[in-house]
Amino acid sequence: MTPLAQQSCEACRSGAPAVAAEEQDIFMMQLPDWDIVDEAGIKQLQRVFRFRNFVEALVFTNRVADLAEEEGHHPAILLEFGKATVRWWTHKIHGLHRNDFIMAARTDALYNS
Numbered sequence: 743m744t745p746l747a748q749q750s751c752e753a754c755r756s757g758a759p760a761v762a763a764e765e766q767d768i769f770m771m772q773l774p775d776w777d778i779v780d781e782a783g784i785k786q787l788q789r790v791f792r793f794r795n796f797v798e799a800l801v802f803t804n805r806v807a808d809l810a811e812e813e814g815h816h817p818a819i820l821l822e823f824g825k826a827t828v829r830w831w832t833h834k835i836h837g838l839h840r841n842d843f844i845m846a847a848r849t850d851a852l853y854n855s
């Protein structure tokens with residue numbers, strides 16, 4: 743399978759299938775620093791990215807925002823001093839789509855670049 747970080751999002755539509763449990767487990771092997779959290783009954787991917795200060799966290803936040811705009815798929819980001827908490831889920835299906843795992847991997851690639 744093509745690594746998630748080398749994939750792009752597909753246009754996501756209402757009614758698109760959520761990722762099955764088995765596929766989710768396979769994807770999560772490529773995302774060791776991410777957790778699956780439940781926010782108001784909606785499964786989401788979450789990772790806390792750490793930085794030396796607020797400005798570095800802001801720069802990263804803006805890079806993730808640019809990626810989101812390129813892909814048409816958007817995260818929730820909490821920006822704090824020295825931290826950026828990123829959560830990915832698909833609003834249309836109120837859960838996790840393949841796109842969310844792709845974007846989490848692409849977010850890791852930004853952090854490591």
Ligand SMILES: C[C@H](O)[C@H](O)[C@H]1CNC2=NC(N)=NC(=O)C2=N1
Pocket residue numbers: 754814815816817830831832833834835
């Ligand atoms: C019209 C627009 O493309 C859609 O509303 C997109 C925008 N970004 C999105 N981002 C996420 N995370 N989930 C969505 O369902 C979604 N839908």
